[in-house]
Amino acid sequence: MASGFVSVLLAKTLRSSTFKLALICIAIFGAIVFALLGYVYWSTVSYVHSRSDHAIRMELAILQRVYASAGRHGLIAAIAQRLADPRFEGGVYLLADPSFSPLAGNLADWPAAMKGSSGSGDFRAREGLPLLRSAFATLQDGSHLLVGKDLDDLDVFEAKIKIAGALCIVLILVLAGVASVTVTRRTVGRIEAINATSRAIMQSGLGQRIPLRATGDEWDELAVNLNSMLDRNEALMAEVKQATDNVAHDLRTPLARMRRRLEKAYNKQREADCDQTLIGDTMADLEGVLSMFTSLTRISQIEAYDRTAAFRSVNLVEVASEVVELCDAAAEDKGGHLKVVGPPRVFVMGDRDLLFDAVANLVDNAIKHGRDAGQVTVEVKESDGGAVISVSDDGPGIPVDECEHVFKRFYRLEQSRRTPGNGLGLSLVAAVARLHRARIEMLDNVPGLKIQLRFPSPTRMPRIGA
Secondary structure (H helix, E strand, O other), X not given: OHHHHHHHHHHHHHHOHHHHHHHHHHHHHHHHHHHHHHHHHHHHHHHHHHHHHHHHHHHXXXXXXXXXXXXXXXXXXXXXXHHHOHHHOOEEEEEEOOOOOEEEEOOOOOOOOOOOOEEXXXXXXXXXXXXXXXXXXXXXXXXXXXXXXXXXXXXXXXHHHHHHHHHHHHHHHHHHHHHHHHHHHHHHHHHHHHHHHHHHHHHHOOOOOOOOOOOOOHHHHHHHHHHHHHHHHHHHHHHHHHHHHHHHHHHHHHHHHHHHHHHHHHOOOOOHHHHHHHHHHHHHHHHHHHHHHHXXXXXXXXXXXXXXXXXXXXXXXXXXXXXXXXXXXXHHHOOOEEEEEOOOOOEEEEOHHHHHHHHHHHHHHHHHHOOOOOEEEEEEEEEOOEEEEEEEOOOOOOOHHHOOOOOOOOOOOOOOOOOOOOOOHHHHHHHHHHHOOOEEEEEEOOOOEEEEEEEOOOOOOOOOOO
């Protein structure tokens, strides 16, 4: 099974776009290296040949000056001295009369290719002997002087450069090929791990996660982000399931009551007072159901659509005062008190209707869950260039481990769900806060709970979608 996996991985490696891109890069890199080594070879050989030609011309000029000062006999003696001197090993000398018959030197015959009064060129003394590089000139008495150098060392040097260049190119291509296959297999392996996790998720659910290799590279970063996304999706799916269960529970009770009333009314004679009561109770239950769906629709609209076009400067103190005036009767029914604390004006950029709904839900929540005959305070102030509005009560508060859950849809601290409400009030507050880029903070009021919305400064408020 392991060999099958390796073969599949190798096949994917050879088909991958990363491997093809690596081959293209290797071809480009190989062409550049080949051109660079070719230039190095050409420039090195040209330099060595030019130095050799310069030395030959200098030696020819020296012997010409010897002839000018000491004549033919002095030149013959100088040639004999050079041939006996180890420092001139590899040198070629030939002095010939006007008819090209040898007079002195280490060549038996004048090269057939070296005809003329002066010049230079390459030749071989005999077949199978090394190539000789030479320069020649005609002296004043018609004699001919040739100076040359054995190029065998240069040929060996050139051959070594060629071999070194070829080995270098082969080594580079082999290393590049191994590196490309290694990198491609690593890339394909990481991608295959992501694909395997995706297939496992499709088959068995969101519990699978992409494995990390603790390398801290971009692949681990991608895996961390994808795992975070899966965590978020799993949490959202759990919230959807919980919300579905809660909706079913919240709808079952009023619908069951309505069915019992209608069944009871169906099986008894018509009585005006009884019918009136039944219709009123049924309408109240239907109103609760419709209110729940209205709240859901409103939250979805706030989250799904950009309503910043309706933003304008809103005085939060004015909004808080209107909410307190509206909810004052509900507070008095519980023997409690409502008050607003703050300066006359604190402005934010926002949708006035949505802000009113959010503050109203916070105040209603504080009245319902605060203690009887308690105090609910709505405070508005400026802070760090922005605005802060808080609603505090002196009730039992919320356990710390529940704070992160109360803003979920249909979530209620009372698991029996027998008290009035549907658990959507704080969800609407959270949706409005996100739209206005406000931060929600839940603080211990000692005793009680303080929930505050901290709005950013209008100049620092990010744009929607940014």
